[in-house]
Amino acid sequence: MRKPFIAGNWKMNTNCQSATDLASGLAAELSEVTTVDVAVCPPFVYLQSVAKALSSSNISMGAQDMYFEGNGAFTGEISTEMLKDVCCTYVLAGHSERRHVIGETDELINKKVKTAISGGLLPILCVGELLEQREANKTDEVVTEQLKKGLAGIDAEKVLAVTIAYEPVWAIGTGKTATSDQAQEVHAMIRKLLAEMYDEKIASQLRIQYGGSAKPENTAELMARADVDGLLVGGAGLKVDSFSAMIKTIA
Numbered sequence: 726m727r728k729p730f731i732a733g734n735w736k737m738n739t740n741c742q743s744a745t746d747l748a749s750g751l752a753a754e755l756s757e758v759t760t761v762d763v764a765v766c767p768p769f770v771y772l773q774s775v776a777k778a779l780s781s782s783n784i785s786m787g788a789q790d791m792y793f794e795g796n797g798a799f800t801g802e803i804s805t806e807m808l809k810d811v812c813c814t815y816v817l818a819g820h821s822e823r824r825h826v827i828g829e830t831d832e833l834i835n836k837k838v839k840t841a842i843s844g845g846l847l848p849i850l851c852v853g854e855l856l857e858q859r860e861a862n863k864t865d866e867v868v869t870e871q872l873k874k875g876l877a878g879i880d881a882e883k884v885l886a887v888t889i890a891y892e893p894v895w896a897i898g899t900g901k902t903a904t905s906d907q908a909q910e911v912h913a914m915i916r917k918l919l920a921e922m923y924d925e926k927i928a929s930q931l932r933i934q935y936g937g938s939a940k941p942e943n944t945a946e947l948m949a950r951a952d953v954d955g956l957l958v959g960g961a962g963l964k965v966d967s968f969s970a971m972i973k974t975i976a
């Protein structure tokens with residue numbers, strides 16, 4: 726049985742005060758929740774303050790990105806060692822905004838996933854198609870390529886550290902959520918592919934989150950689907966009320 730996993734990706738939002746307020750608010754609101762894994766991914770500069778606010782809670786913390794090299798002369802970058810040092814458990818890899826706004830390639834993302842695992846972080850590998858790719862019936866092809874390239878060279882034992890997040894780009898920040906049928910269809914395809922790449926047992930253990938305008942109103946319907954194991958939440962994760970309502974719906 727896969728334990729539901731909900732993560733809030735705060736993106737380039739909050740400030741020092743609002744980040745710690747959000748974290749403390751969630752810690753208080755979710756203190757009784759044990760049946761759902763919960764994580765928040767604040768901006769780098771607030772990780773330490775958020776870690777403090779979450780210190781006696783059951784909420785984990787992740788970073789939104791990392792670099793694939795160890796510490797050294799890489800101006801502006803952040804290493805796994807640094808993220809672990811400030812209490813991160815998870816790290817996002819290949820979020821669509823990094824792929825399509827910053828220009829990250831599958832090869833770079835694969836290096837990050839590998840480095841995260843070897844450094845002891847749990848990567849959340851994000852995949853998902855653009856609107857024009859969906860309209861051209863290329864969703865499976867795009868997601869397959871992103872998954873195969875993103876997980877290249879990662880063996881069966883190591884892949885268990887990974888969570889996959891399916892985030893159709895056209896649903897991110899648009900208010901236009903994928904229907905639960907659309908989400909389930911791609912999640913089932915991803916799980917089948919993972920079974921081919923690894924085996925059935927591993928595929929059945931790996932968690933696949935859905936992301937893209939997930940909110941309290943559509944949480945129950947999305948989470949009711951067989952292969953939807955969690956949510957990666959943007960906008961609705963920035964408010965204590967909406968994020969905790971989603972988690973309580975699942976718990």
Ligand code: 13P
Nearest residue numbers: 734897898937938959960
């Ligand atoms: P929204 O929930 O704001 O659509 O963002 C989804 C997302 O990109 C989470 O990583």
